[in-house]
Amino acid sequence: MIGAEAGQDGGADLRCGRRMAVRRGGTAMTAALILAGQVYLWAGAAVAALFLTWGIGRVEPHARGSYLFRPLLVPGCVLIWPLVLWRWRALEQGRDAGCARHRPPRVAQVRIGVALAVLVPLILGLGLVIRQDGPRERPPALLEAAQ
Amino acid sequence: MAAKEPPFFIGWGKMPAALRDFTIGIGLGLVVLLALAGFMVAATQNDPGDGAVLGGAAAVGVLEAAPYPVLHVTDSESFAAGTALLLSGVGKRGVEDRAGSLDGKLVAVKGVRLARGEIEGVQVSPGADGMVEADGAAARPVAADLGRWRITGEICDGKCLNGAMRPGTGLAHKACANLCLIGGAPPVFVATGRVDGAEFFLLGNADGGPVTQEVLDHTAVLVEAEGRVERRGGIHVFLIDPASVRLAR
Amino acid sequence: MSVRYVPVQWNRIKWVYDGLLVAGVLAYLVAFLQIGAGMADATRPVDGAILRMRAFGSCAFFLLTVILCIGPLARLDRRFLPLLYNRRHFGVVTFAVALTHAAYVLGWYFAYAPTPPVAALLSSNTSYGTALGFPFEALGAFALVVLALLAATSHDFWLSFLTAPVWKALHLMIYPAYAALVAHVALGYLQDVDNPAFAILFGGGALAVAGLHAAAALEGRREARSAGTWVAVCAPGEIADKRARIVRLPDGDRAAVFRNGARVSAISNACAHQNGPLGEGRIVFGCVTCPWHGYQYRMEDGCSPPPFTEKVPTYNLRLRDGVIEIDARANAPGTPVPPLDVAGMI
Known part of the structure; x- marks a missing residue:
C-alpha cells in the first residue's frame, strides 16, 4: 500500500532520501490531524480564558469569589470546550437540567461493562494467537545458483 | 440483620473500626501486590543482546554508497583491515547525502563505534572531519554473487540493532525502526539461518538501490524474503524483491 | 458538598x-x-x-x-x-x-x-x-x-x-x-x-x-420491573428502620423509599453529586446519606441541610391495603412532600 509512490520514483533515482521522502515529514493525513488538533486546543484555550474569568461566576454561584480552584479547570475547558459552551448557554438561558440531573446513564454503563467483559478476552486471545514464536532456526533456501 | 451487614461508610465521618481494618488491609495488600508485579515484569524481560555503543573510533577505507553507505576498512586502530562498517548519521538519519560524492573513493571516517555480534558500524560525526576523502587509492572489493535465496528473518534498522538502542529489535520497537529507515539508516536482515556463514545482511532493493517504502510494512516481525545475496568484502548484501516479502509461518 | x-x-x-x-x-x-x-x-x-x-x-x-x-x-x-x-x-x-x-x-x-x-x-x-x-x-x-x-x-x-x-x-x-x-x-x-x-x-x-x-x-439483573402510574413498593414493616427500598419505576428512573421510625418518604435514588445510589445509603443525623461520598438530604423535601444547596427530586406516596404505593411522576427537585405516617403498621 505504501509502495505505490515508491515504484514510480524508485527506478530513476536510487537514493533512499527520494524513496522515503514522502514519509519524512509524516503523511499528509498526519499533518492534517495535527493541525486539526492544534486548532481545537487553541480554540479551547480561548474558551477557557473567557469562561474562567467571566462566565463561570455568572452560571455557577458556588464559584463566585473562589479563584484558587480555577486553574485546575483550565485543562478540562481546553479539552471539552464544546461541552462547556453548550452548558454555559443552557445555564445563561436559565434552562437547568431539573430531574434530568438524576437520570444516570445506567443502562449504557451496564451494556458497556458487558461489552468490555466480552471484548477483553477476545483481544487477549488475538494477542496470543498472532504471537510469532518461530521459526527460530529456518535454513535459507537456494532458489537459483550463483552466476 | 444489622449485625451481619457491613458498617456504613461516610467519607467525611469517622470510619467504623471493622471497616477501617478491612480497608487498610486491602490498601496495604495492593501496595504489596503492585511491588510484586513490578518486580516480576522487570525480572522477566528479554535479554536485549550485546549491541553497544563502544566509544570513539576512526577508520580509513573504501566507501561504497549503495545500497547504503559502507566503509571497507583498509587502515584503522579500532577495526581489522577488511572489516565492513555500516555508516549512519547522528540520530535517526543516514549519511547517504554525504557519501554520494565519495562512492568508490578512499575515505577517512570518524565517529562512534556501534557493534553487535559480527556486525560493526560507525555513527559518523556531524562535523566536517566526520567523513572526508583520504589521500591514496584503493579498489572497492569485488562483489561475489552467491545466488538467489529465500531467507527467513527480521528486517531491523542497522543502527538500533547495532547497539544505538537496546533492545533495538522487536515489535515494540517497530515504529522506531521504521523512523530510522525513513531517515536513511541502513536496514539489516537478521536471518534465522546462515548463508555463506553470515546471519546479518545489509538489505537493499533488487535494483541495487536502497529499500522501498513497502519494506516498512514488514519490519520487526519474522518474514520470508527472496532476493540475490552478494558478498562484498566483509559484508553480505541481500537485495530483496519487495513483492516477495511475506510473514513467516 | x-x-x-x-x-x-x-x-x-x-x-x-x-x-x-x-x-x-x-x-x-x-x-x-x-x-x-x-x-x-x-x-x-x-x-x-x-x-x-x-x-x-x-x-x-x-x-x-x-x-x-x-x-x-x-x-x-x-x-x-x-x-x-x-x-x-x-x-x-x-x-x-x-x-x-x-x-x-x-x-x-x-x-x-x-x-x-x-x-x-x-x-x-x-x-x-x-x-x-x-x-x-x-x-x-x-x-x-x-x-x-x-x-x-x-x-x-x-x-x-x-x-x-x-x-x-x-x-x-x-x-x-x-x-x-x-x-x-x-x-x-x-x-x-x-x-x-x-x-x-x-x-x-x-x-x-x-x-x-x-x-x-x-x-x-435481579431487579423487579414495574408498570402504571402508582407502583406498589412493599408493606412498611419490610423496610428496615433508617434504610430504604429501591423501586424501579416504569420510565427506568429509580426512587428510594426511606423509613425513619414511623415516617416514610421517597426521593430520587440518584444523588445530586455523582448520581450515587442514595437508596443504598442510610439515615444518619436525621438525613439520608449517600454511600459514595456522604452527601446528605432531608427525606421530606430532598434538600441538603443548610448551608448546602444540593437538591434531589421527591415522590408522592400513599397507602393501599397496607402496602406503600409510589407515584411514578417525580416532583421537581426540592419539592416538600409530607411523610407517610405508618405508625402501628410496623
Whole structure:
C-alpha cells in the first residue's frame, strides 16, 4: 500500500532520501490531524480564558469569589470546550437540567461493562494467537545458483 | 440483620473500626501486590543482546554508497583491515547525502563505534572531519554473487540493532525502526539461518538501490524474503524483491 | 458538598487514601527499576529510557486495572465502597504515570529524527491492516487522551456544571480506553516478551476486570420491573428502620423509599453529586446519606441541610391495603412532600 509512490520514483533515482521522502515529514493525513488538533486546543484555550474569568461566576454561584480552584479547570475547558459552551448557554438561558440531573446513564454503563467483559478476552486471545514464536532456526533456501 | 451487614461508610465521618481494618488491609495488600508485579515484569524481560555503543573510533577505507553507505576498512586502530562498517548519521538519519560524492573513493571516517555480534558500524560525526576523502587509492572489493535465496528473518534498522538502542529489535520497537529507515539508516536482515556463514545482511532493493517504502510494512516481525545475496568484502548484501516479502509461518 | 469551590476538599480519609496510592506507585517503580531490572537476564542492560517506559507503562496498566475493578467490587460487596470514595485521585495519579510513559516513548523512540515526534508517532508505522505489526502506539495514544480528559474533568465543579449524567457519560469513555489499552499491550509488548510471567500478570489483570464487570451485570439483573402510574413498593414493616427500598419505576428512573421510625418518604435514588445510589445509603443525623461520598438530604423535601444547596427530586406516596404505593411522576427537585405516617403498621 505504501509502495505505490515508491515504484514510480524508485527506478530513476536510487537514493533512499527520494524513496522515503514522502514519509519524512509524516503523511499528509498526519499533518492534517495535527493541525486539526492544534486548532481545537487553541480554540479551547480561548474558551477557557473567557469562561474562567467571566462566565463561570455568572452560571455557577458556588464559584463566585473562589479563584484558587480555577486553574485546575483550565485543562478540562481546553479539552471539552464544546461541552462547556453548550452548558454555559443552557445555564445563561436559565434552562437547568431539573430531574434530568438524576437520570444516570445506567443502562449504557451496564451494556458497556458487558461489552468490555466480552471484548477483553477476545483481544487477549488475538494477542496470543498472532504471537510469532518461530521459526527460530529456518535454513535459507537456494532458489537459483550463483552466476 | 444489622449485625451481619457491613458498617456504613461516610467519607467525611469517622470510619467504623471493622471497616477501617478491612480497608487498610486491602490498601496495604495492593501496595504489596503492585511491588510484586513490578518486580516480576522487570525480572522477566528479554535479554536485549550485546549491541553497544563502544566509544570513539576512526577508520580509513573504501566507501561504497549503495545500497547504503559502507566503509571497507583498509587502515584503522579500532577495526581489522577488511572489516565492513555500516555508516549512519547522528540520530535517526543516514549519511547517504554525504557519501554520494565519495562512492568508490578512499575515505577517512570518524565517529562512534556501534557493534553487535559480527556486525560493526560507525555513527559518523556531524562535523566536517566526520567523513572526508583520504589521500591514496584503493579498489572497492569485488562483489561475489552467491545466488538467489529465500531467507527467513527480521528486517531491523542497522543502527538500533547495532547497539544505538537496546533492545533495538522487536515489535515494540517497530515504529522506531521504521523512523530510522525513513531517515536513511541502513536496514539489516537478521536471518534465522546462515548463508555463506553470515546471519546479518545489509538489505537493499533488487535494483541495487536502497529499500522501498513497502519494506516498512514488514519490519520487526519474522518474514520470508527472496532476493540475490552478494558478498562484498566483509559484508553480505541481500537485495530483496519487495513483492516477495511475506510473514513467516 | 462545598458551599464554595476549593482546589481539593481534603479530609483524613483522603490523606490516607492518597498516601497508600503514592506508596503503591513508588513500590511498583522501585521494585521494577531498582530490584527487578537488575535480576533480568541481560548480556548488556536494557536502555534506561526503555526500562523507564516499560516501568511507567506497565504501572499505568495495573493501576487502571485496579481502578476498573473497584466499581463492580463495591457493587458486589459494600465493604469496598471506601475504595470508591476517592477513586478520582486514583485516576489522576494513573494519568500522571501514563503521561510519564508517553513522554519517555516520544523522547526516545520518536525523537532524534528528521520527522517531528508527534508526526513520527502517527506516520512511521501505517500497517493498520494487519494485527501483527499493527501501530499499537495509536491505541495507547487514544487511551492517554481519554485519561487526560477524565483527569481534567475530575473536579466536583464539572459534576455540577455538566450535570452528573453528562459527566458520567463522559467518564464511561474509560471503558473503550481500557479496551484500547489492553490491545495496546497485547499487540505491543506482549508480542515481544518470551517469559510467560508477563502474559499471566497482564492477562490475569485484564480478565479480572472483564469477570467482575460480567458478575456485576448479572447481579443487577435481579431487579423487579414495574408498570402504571402508582407502583406498589412493599408493606412498611419490610423496610428496615433508617434504610430504604429501591423501586424501579416504569420510565427506568429509580426512587428510594426511606423509613425513619414511623415516617416514610421517597426521593430520587440518584444523588445530586455523582448520581450515587442514595437508596443504598442510610439515615444518619436525621438525613439520608449517600454511600459514595456522604452527601446528605432531608427525606421530606430532598434538600441538603443548610448551608448546602444540593437538591434531589421527591415522590408522592400513599397507602393501599397496607402496602406503600409510589407515584411514578417525580416532583421537581426540592419539592416538600409530607411523610407517610405508618405508625402501628410496623
